[in-house]
Amino acid sequence: MTWLERLVLDLRAARARAYVRVVGTFREPQGVLLDAVFPNLGMCAFVLLYRSLGAPKSFEALAVVGGVMTTFWLNVLWGMGAQFFWEKQNGQLQLYFAAPCSRMAILGGMAVGGLAATVLRSLVGVALGVAVFHVRLAAFSPWWLAAVFVATMAALYALGMMLASLFLLYGREAWHTCNALTEPVFLLSGLYFPLRTLGAVGAVAAGLVPLALGVDALRQVLMGRAAHGLFPMRLEFAGLCALAGVLLVLARASLDHLERLSKREGRLTQRWQ
Amino acid sequence: MSVRLARLRTASWFGWMVEGNWADPVLFTIYVVARPLAMALMLALMYRAVRGHAAHGAVFAGFYVANAFHAYVDRMIVGMGWAVFEEREEFETLKYVFTSPMGLLTYLAGRSSVKFTLATISVTLMLLMGWFVLGVHWDWARVQPLPLAITLALGLAATLFIGFLLAGWSLILARSAIVVLDGVSLGMFLLCGVIFPVDLLPRPLQAISLALPFTWWYEALRRFLLARPSTALLAHWSDLQILAGLAAVTVGASLLSLWGYRAFERHARRIGRLDQTTLF
Numbered sequence: 001m002t003w004l005e006r007l008v009l010d011l012r013a014a015r016a017r018a019y020v021r022v023v024g025t026f027r028e029p030q031g032v033l034l035d036a037v038f039p040n041l042g043m044c045a046f047v048l049l050y051r052s053l054g055a056p057k058s059f060e061a062l063a064v065v066g067g068v069m070t071t072f073w074l075n076v077l078w079g080m081g082a083q084f085f086w087e088k089q090n091g092q093l094q095l096y097f098a099a100p101c102s103r104m105a106i107l108g109g110m111a112v113g114g115l116a117a118t119v120l121r122s123l124v125g126v127a128l129g130v131a132v133f134h135v136r137l138a139a140f141s142p143w144w145l146a147a148v149f150v151a152t153m154a155a156l157y158a159l160g161m162m163l164a165s166l167f168l169l170y171g172r173e174a175w176h177t178c179n180a181l182t183e184p185v186f187l188l189s190g191l192y193f194p195l196r197t198l199g200a201v202g203a204v205a206a207g208l209v210p211l212a213l214g215v216d217a218l219r220q221v222l223m224g225r226a227a228h229g230l231f232p233m234r235l236e237f238a239g240l241c242a243l244a245g246v247l248l249v250l251a252r253a254s255l256d257h258l259e260r261l262s263k264r265e266g267r268l269t270q271r272w273q
Numbered sequence: 274m275s276v277r278l279a280r281l282r283t284a285s286w287f288g289w290m291v292e293g294n295w296a297d298p299v300l301f302t303i304y305v306v307a308r309p310l311a312m313a314l315m316l317a318l319m320y321r322a323v324r325g326h327a328a329h330g331a332v333f334a335g336f337y338v339a340n341a342f343h344a345y346v347d348r349m350i351v352g353m354g355w356a357v358f359e360e361r362e363e364f365e366t367l368k369y370v371f372t373s374p375m376g377l378l379t380y381l382a383g384r385s386s387v388k389f390t391l392a393t394i395s396v397t398l399m400l401l402m403g404w405f406v407l408g409v410h411w412d413w414a415r416v417q418p419l420p421l422a423i424t425l426a427l428g429l430a431a432t433l434f435i436g437f438l439l440a441g442w443s444l445i446l447a448r449s450a451i452v453v454l455d456g457v458s459l460g461m462f463l464l465c466g467v468i469f470p471v472d473l474l475p476r477p478l479q480a481i482s483l484a485l486p487f488t489w490w491y492e493a494l495r496r497f498l499l500a501r502p503s504t505a506l507l508a509h510w511s512d513l514q515i516l517a518g519l520a521a522v523t524v525g526a527s528l529l530s531l532w533g534y535r536a537f538e539r540h541a542r543r544i545g546r547l548d549q550t551t552l553f
Contacts, residue, residue: 027448034449038456041463046319048469049336055323078451089363180304183311192315193322228322 006102013101014109021079021113036124039074043067043125046192047133058226059193061137062219064129066191069215071121072156073185077178079114080107080160084167085175093168103255107164111157138224144233145221151240152214158247159210165255168262189215194228202230210243280375284383288356292387309344309395310402316340316468317407334409335503336468339491341399343467345432346487347458348392349385353436354454356384357443361550368548377538381440385433415500420516424493427523431486434527441537445546461487470504479506486526489519 001009026032043064050059087093096106129135166174186192188205189212195202205212217236219227229236320333357377361367370380403409439457443450464478465471465487471479482488483506493515495503502508507515541547 034456035452038452038459041456041459045459045463045468048463048473049316049319050323051473052336052469053320053323053332059323176304180307183308183315187311187315187318190318193319197318197322 009100010102010105010108013099013105014112017106017109018113018116019109021110022116025113025117032120036121039071039121040067040125040128043070044128044132047129057136058223060133061129061135061223062194062227063192064125064133064135065219065222066189066193066215068122068125068129069152069189069211069218070186070191071118071125072115072153073189073211074182075114075118076156076160077163077181079118080111080157081163081178082167082175083110084164088167097259103259104161104252107161107251107255111160115153115157137222138226140222140224144237145218148214148217148221148233148237148240151237151244152210152218154244155210155240155247156214158244158251161251162247162254165251165258168255168258185209185211188212191215194219195230196228206230206236206239210240210247213239213243277379280379281383281386284375284380285386286383287380288384288387291359291384292391305391305394306398309341309399312340313337313399313402313407330408331499331501332503334403334411335495335499335501337403337407337409338400338411338494338498339467339503341396341403342428342491342494343462343487344395344399345389345392345429346461348395349388349432350436350439350461351454351458352388353381353385354439354443354450354457356381357440358450358454361444361547365548365550371547377440378437378534381437382433385436389429411499417497417500417512420493420512421497423516424490424497424519427519428486428490428494431490431523431526434530435486437534438530438537441534441541444537444541445544461485464488465491466504467491470506472505484522486519486523489515489522493519 025035043066046063046067047060050063084093087096096103099106163174163178166177188198188201188209189195190198190202190205191211195206195212195216198205202212206216207213213236216227216230217233217240220229220233220236231239316333316337320330357367360370367377370377373380400409439454443454446453462468464474464482465485466474466482467487471482471488474482489507492502492504492507495501496512496515507518510518
């Protein structure tokens with residue numbers, strides 16, 4: 001197979017996996033509604049906490065931006081990281097390995113499909129912020145917004161691919177690890193407060209968790225100085241691009257390594273593990 | 274009675290096996306401890322970020338304590354729905370639970386005891402962290418032990434019965450059960466004013482909030498533990514009236530939940546959902 005044929009095959013596999021993800025998301029109409037509204041309720045509570053504490057309005061905007069980004073992290077954890085767990089339970093995981101395409105293409109398709117579905121949820125969050133909480137933002141550059149958003153998503157979903165590889169080997173242990181990564185990552189990413197409040201821990205988190213750097217950069221694009229940013233926005237953008245590249249390489253390596261290991265230990269087809 | 278207790282004990286033991294047999298104790302402890310501590314720290318950092326502008330620390334203490342006790346709602350209500358979902362979709366054993374002499378309701382009650390234990394660990398950790406690290410203190414001389422004990426019992430009863438309702442709902446839900454269960458917990462977090470006074474909600478939502486037992490529970494906890502109400506909406510109610518209100522709403526919600534559970538169960542049997550896997 002030539003490299004061009006391989007590329008076409010991988011792109012087709014990615015498109016097919018993305019299609020399933022999008023169709024699956026919209027399969028249950030009531031599910032779409034609930035999926036769009038429920039994850040944003042936590043954000044509303046945090047905005048009202050700031051209101052009850054008498055905080056300046058900019059903190060409410062800060063919580064809205066963070067709340068909108070939670071939907072992407074949850075999708076990365078459960079829609080990407082845990083997806084191989086679902087597939088394994090379904091007895092479908094082995095089909096991915098029997099297919100001639102690359103596993104990265106399947107994961108890439110999953111990421112694109114998941115991202116498309118998650119955008120709907122995030123738009124509901126934005127609508128809630130603007131219509132219900134009357135959040136106002138400063139004038140901002142849509143180009144910078146798009147660039148920072150794309151870089152954040154690339155880094156986040158590359159991390160999701162790495163997490164997914166864990167499920168090739170582990171079962172519920174990785175599942176519960178995903179569970180335990182929800183609130184602690186919200187904390188380390190400063191989703192509902194300025195990352196700067198974490199001090200040195202915030203700086204370390206920014207280097208490890210792409211969500212932290214992404215949220216901080218997005219807030220700076222949208223809110224300017226009121227975002228209380230940790231580092232200059234352009235530096236954070238460069239950091240995000242670097243993180244995306246490194247995580248993609250690591251995801252590829254960990255996928256290959258764990259695939260070999262799980263085949264050797266016979267765990268690929270093991271259900272109820 | 275002794276047979277029922279034995280069944281409950283068996284269900285609890287089984288629940289513990291399901292919850293705890295997947296990892297070594299160290300990993301399990303990290304899993305149990307990480308979430309509540311992260312949430313507690315997040316609230317503390319939000320308060321720290323706005324301390325220069327914000328209200329008195331006692332206001333924050335009221336929210337912090339209610340958030341700690343919300344772990345019961347979070348763990349038990351969501352957990353009981355998840356138990357149904359797991360049994361049906363993942364392990365494909367729900368039909369066997371139905372055909373066993375134990376029955377689903379007793380089984381769920383037993384499983385909830387494990388969730389209760391895990392939630393108690395979370396609450397204890399959050400309160401200890403609040404007291405020793407974050408400065409969330411209360412005056413022991415002003416704590417009202419008897420009303421506090423009654424409040425705790427009523428709140429836990431409400432949690433158990435509403436857990437039954439969600440477990441019943443999970444019987445008929447397909448894939449969306451995951452979102453619904455987490456969403457209901459978040460809905461309670463918002464509507465019951467865990468981390469803000471319910472006065473800030475729009476009027477129609479305030480009415481819904483007052484129909485939920487947890488709104489009264491958190492208000493009663495703040496009064497009997499911290500000696501400080503947080504909601505202007507209930508400020509003119511005496512302590513006794515708050516306790517009576519909590520009891521009334523809890524009894525009403527429990528009866529409604531039990532009725533709802535049975536209705537969902539009947540419906541699930543009728544449409545053949547008890548052994549229908551939709552996800553795995």
